[in-house]
Amino acid sequence: MLQESSGVLDGGLSIPRLDRIDWSAPWLVPYSSRGSRWCDRVQADPADYVRMLARQAGDAGYVTGEGRPLSFIEQSELPHSVAYEAHIAQTGGVPTRRNLHDFFNALVWFTYPGVKATLNARQARAIDRSGVGAARGAERDFLTLFDENALLFVCSDPSLGAALKAFEWRRLFLDERTAWGERCEVRVFGHALLEKLISPYKACTGHAWIVAAPPEYFAWADERRQAWLDRTVAASLEHSVLDAGRYAPLPVLGVPGFWPANVDPLFYDDPQVFRAGRRRPR
Numbered sequence: 001m002l003q004e005s006s007g008v009l010d011g012g013l014s015i016p017r018l019d020r021i022d023w024s025a026p027w028l029v030p031y032s033s034r035g036s037r038w039c040d041r042v043q044a045d046p047a048d049y050v051r052m053l054a055r056q057a058g059d060a061g062y063v064t065g066e067g068r069p070l071s072f073i074e075q076s077e078l079p080h081s082v083a084y085e086a087h088i089a090q091t092g093g094v095p096t097r098r099n100l101h102d103f104f105n106a107l108v109w110f111t112y113p114g115v116k117a118t119l120n121a122r123q124a125r126a127i128d129r130s131g132v133g134a135a136r137g138a139e140r141d142f143l144t145l146f147d148e149n150a151l152l153f154v155c156s157d158p159s160l161g162a163a164l165k166a167f168e169w170r171r172l173f174l175d176e177r178t179a180w181g182e183r184c185e186v187r188v189f190g191h192a193l194l195e196k197l198i199s200p201y202k203a204c205t206g207h208a209w210i211v212a213a214p215p216e217y218f219a220w221a222d223e224r225r226q227a228w229l230d231r232t233v234a235a236s237l238e239h240s241v242l243d244a245g246r247y248a249p250l251p252v253l254g255v256p257g258f259w260p261a262n263v264d265p266l267f268y269d270d271p272q273v274f275r276a277g278r279r280r281p282r
Helices: 026-044 044-061 082-091 100-111 111-132 138-149 158-165 169-175 191-196 215-219 220-241
Strands: 073-074 093-096 150-156 186-190 203-212 250-251
Touching: 026 044, 026 100, 026 186, 026 191, 044 073, 044 100, 073 203, 082 093, 082 111, 082 138, 093 100, 100 111, 111 138, 111 220, 138 150, 138 191, 138 203, 150 158, 150 250, 158 169, 158 203, 158 250, 203 220
Parallel strands: 073 093, 150 203
Antiparallel strands: 150 186, 203 250
């Protein structure tokens, strides 16, 4: 019997809303080459979608955090008694539904394989220690939030990261506007956040993880930046104490170059979106 996901059978039907993806959107540009090819393949042969992902993962030689070859399987192949994250760690197979959420999840696996493998390995170890209960616990909550909603705020100037953490929106987005692309940038990582941004709205906010980069980073080609980020962020997640206080909320459409309306300084005069900080000094 075929399982249902978001109103679409896991059999051979195409993924709904694929035609709504605007690959020219700035937050999707790092994913656009592979993602647009996948869209074409899905539309040409919907039944082959998950097998295509498995073949391409095998050809790329990606592995999980446990060293198993990465693959993709139909959601219906996930045993009912096994947790999603544990299954990936144990077998290398990522259960995949035919919806935008899992489409973007696969796309992030191919773009940041090291980060995704590290997130999964830590999730699996947490499950081994504590099992699967009604609540995930602090560590698994942190990892899930990163996986679903993280932004990578990459900067070579520590003062810009400080402005972000201090909720100094006008300084970050207006006074330092020329810094964007030269001393800082944002990359959307979370696959749930990518799905939300199919229909962008002003209050759409991600959890920014600040990544300190060397000044020469901003002169590198995109492929080199992406590979460096994958290694660097994976290492930071592997060895860091996972403190949710390290996240900084960041309204995505406030990023210079991400949304036409933010060229007007009045765009940021919206206290419902660009809120004053509420954090206490640590």
